[in-house]
Amino acid sequence: MSDAQAQLGVDQLAALWEEAVPGERLPEEVLRERLLEDPDCDLSLWLAARHGGRLVGAAVGVVRPDPAGGKPAGYVQFLAVAPAFRRQKVASRLLDELERRLVSKGVRAIRAFDSAPSYLWPGIDVQFTPALCLFERRGYALRSYEFNMKVDLTRPLAAPPEKERREALERAGIAVRRLRPEDEASLGDWMLRTWGPHWAYEVGVALRRQPPAGFAAVQDGQWIGFAVYDSGRPGWFGPMGVEPRWQGTGLGIELCVRCFEDMAQRGYTEAQIAWAGPRCFYARKLGASISRVFARVEKVVDVADEEQRGGRPA
Ligand SMILES: CC(C)(COP(=O)(O)OP(=O)(O)OC[C@H]1O[C@@H](n2cnc3c(N)ncnc32)[C@H](O)[C@@H]1OP(=O)(O)O)[C@@H](O)C(=O)NCCC(=O)NCCS
Structure with a gap:
């Protein structure tokens, strides 16, 4: 076990998440599989914020290589702050440091949560208003909306x-x-x-x-x-x-x-069709309905590259 992992384990992330968002189950085994067993997992991108030894916030990032051989993209994969410590810039400081480390690893853009193939959400759940505001404030621009759909199995x-x-x-x-x-x-x-x-x-x-x-x-x-x-x-x-x-x-x-x-x-009792592609197919043929909406956002950090491309999106 490396130092970074010793400092911030998936058990701690699970406990923090349960406190931060009690309505959404994100158990330790899911976090282990999605984050720690991610083939690109890099423990130097696992950041903890502590107060008196207690974990009050955490951010996890990952770098994905560009399949076309260009510069990689960086992702925030996990972010949570304990309710009692909100609006005190805990997330801002975590993201300042995470973005700095991602940039130092050569990424050309940073995205939030849609870190396929190993991801927790296809983007920022639009019902998580603070998260959406936080990323908007940091200069992340909307790329698209993505949807989960649900099918009642009862x-x-x-x-x-x-x-x-x-x-x-x-x-x-x-x-x-x-x-x-x-x-x-x-x-x-x-x-x-x-x-x-x-x-x-x-x-x-x-x-x-x-x-x-x-x-x-x-x-x-x-x-x-x-x-x-x-x-x-x-x-x-x-x-x-x-x-x-x-x-x-x-x-x-x-x-x-x-x-x-x-x-x-x-x-x-329910199937969540994740990051649903053919939404009308699922709706018409299987009675599915939209259950969650996610905003995919991105901040381009490789300014020189972007200027060379004439500002065109990647
Ligand atoms: C999103 C979250 C991490 C923000 O943590 P935080 O430490 O309170 O954020 P900060 O104090 O650094 O806020 C920075 C800026 O984000 C925006 N922001 C944060 N919370 C906000 C809120 N409740 N309403 C509107 N804007 C908000 C503001 O612009 C804020 O700056 P300001 O306080 O100067 O106005 C926290 O609310 C959280 O843990 N939410 C649940 C987990 C979650 O949604 N994770 C994302 C998964 S998709």
């Missing part, structure tokens, strides 16, 4: 009847089955080629759950679709995808339904 799913769904897939020669540990190599290879490294990472996490938390579709011996849950957070669904050629066959609905049924069997 009620019958708003999907076509099972017989209809399965007959259509049988006619197309498509088999849907639960992921198996031995799928890791070939599925991982297909995921990387077809869907990129972020989703490949998230599917890998779900595949290693016991039992694997997801389903895949095979046609003529080839992977053509997948859906997973419990990858990012317990009860969070996604990612999921169907190869373009097979879209419109009902396969996407079947993959979602299989996951939602599995989640209900494991005792979940």
Whole structure:
């Protein structure tokens, strides 16, 4: 265990979060997996604010390499201040130092929380007003809004009847089955080629759950679709995808339904579709509705580079 970790453990982060935001569960095991086991985890970016030895605030950052070979991006992955210590510039001082360290590691921009593939939120939850104001005040600009959607698992799913769904897939020669540990190599290879490294990472996490938390579709011996849950957070669904050629066959609905049924069997009362992409698909075909809205924000710190690009966004 390094010094930084010894000074700030995930157990302390979990306790701080529980005090800071009692409405959202963020247990130690989630923080360990999302932050400490992040392949880019850098303990020199784990910062603590203490008062009389007590942890009153913390910020965690990470640097992600640019897949295109450019300068990396920096992310704030976690930030919380204990309620009794708010509005005393604790977060400001933590972020001053974290941004300074990120810049010293050569990042060209700093973003808040959307540190895919290992992230806690797809951005700043817009209901966290203080956090939104804090980042705005520090010069972070809005890039986009992202959404989580929810599906009530205590009620019958708003999907076509099972017989209809399965007959259509049988006619197309498509088999849907639960992921198996031995799928890791070939599925991982297909995921990387077809869907990129972020989703490949998230599917890998779900595949290693016991039992694997997801389903895949095979046609003529080839992977053509997948859906997973419990990858990012317990009860969070996604990612999921169907190869373009097979879209419109009902396969996407079947993959979602299989996951939602599995989640209900494991005792979940709700599925949170994380960072939902095709929102109308989830709403119309599965009765999902928007549950959380996140602002993705960014501060460009590499001014020279930005000027050279004529101010165009990256
Ligand atoms: C967001 C949070 C970390 C801010 O911590 P803090 O130590 O109180 O923040 P600071 O004192 O450094 O505030 C700096 C600036 O942020 C803005 N700000 C902070 N809290 C605010 C509030 N309640 N309303 C409006 N603006 C606020 C202000 O501009 C403030 O400057 P000012 O006090 O001079 O007006 C804290 O409220 C918190 O822990 N919230 C819950 C966790 C959270 O939302 N984390 C982000 C996860 S998405």
